Amino acid sequence: MSLITLTTDFGIKDHFVGAVKGAIYTQLPDARIVDITHQISPFNITETAYILKNSYKSFPDKSIHIIGVDSELSPENKHIALLLDNHYFICPDNGLISMIASEIKPTQIVAINIHDRVESSFPVLDVFVQVACFIARGGSLGVIGKDIDTYKKITEIQPKLNQDENQIIGSVVYIDNYGNVISNISKKLFADAGKGRPFKVKARRYEFDKIHHKYNDIINFDIEENRSHYDGNKLALFNSAGYLEIAIYRSNLDTVGGASTLLGLGYRDTITIEFIS
Missing domain, CATH: 3.40.50.10790 (S-adenosyl-l-methionine hydroxide adenosyltransferase, N-terminal)
Structure with a gap:
């Protein structure tokens, strides 16, 4: 069956x-x-x-x-x-x-x-x-x-790559239970367009020059002993589905808040990646 x-x-x-x-x-x-x-x-x-x-x-x-x-x-x-x-x-x-x-x-x-x-x-x-x-x-x-x-x-749910391939223009397609903001920009598109170049991720007035593989990548476990002060830090990563996500580390919508509320990002808002030649 x-x-x-x-x-x-x-x-x-x-x-x-x-x-x-x-x-x-x-x-x-x-x-x-x-x-x-x-x-x-x-x-x-x-x-x-x-x-x-x-x-x-x-x-x-x-x-x-x-x-x-x-x-x-x-x-x-x-x-x-x-x-x-x-x-x-x-x-x-x-x-x-x-x-x-x-x-x-x-x-x-x-x-x-x-x-x-x-x-x-x-x-x-x-x-x-x-x-x-x-x-x-x-x-x-x-x-x-x-x-x-x-x-x-x-x-409109597909990201756009400009003609000189120096910019990916994407948008927010989903906000998860933690308030994390997921875009329609895939890891594959980022790799194909970026070709290893430096970049900046822009979401409203916030910028990121690094994309992590997992949430706790922002912590240096060899040095830090008290890691609670990282709670609430913002980061960009490719999530388990392979899409660019803007997140708040250990976000809690009842206390710290999520990326959607703290960064003012909602459904269909623009997220761009600009590559630096």
Whole structure:
């Protein structure tokens, strides 16, 4: 039996998550369901894509990922199912796949066509669950809908490299539970564009001339004995997902604060890297 994951902006107060799980278990009593998160900021497609891109690979091949963010059906927001990197995704065609599939081309994409039989204001429950359970029972994508060649692209979530390759212009795509600010600038892009040159990372009025590999790289463990005074220091690093992050060392949103609040950085704010020739 395939594993089914859920990623939504439903939160945990209302009945939505429970209803979706109940519908899956009704069709597949032996199903295995994993909640990736239900705390996506409402309708935030970029945040959804970031979380999924950095979580789906940890699941077994042939896992089925239901994505319930901005999922209401409309002429501009179709529903699609696709096979990508040997994983199935069932989601709205609202652009979120363009970040997940930025480096890997989908094997197959279909436009879901069961809406003629199902009219719903809760498509995750009434449509996506049906599709997921059909795939879990061994059904093929071709039965779910008609093959299509492309999906909606969101270009603003991709960083830009200027013509002389001396500057990367990125933006904030996610703020984590610690208030750390994650950009869309990847370690690979930084290495390819920088070619080992000195650089400055600029975020509002703050600058960094060093990018760390982990948070406690700012500490000299051979010299320092009392390290508590490092708490609250700001730093830049490439996080475990391989993206440039602006962080506060040992941040605590209730006391020290996070990078987002202390540095005044929010979703879609600009972060640039300037290379020095």
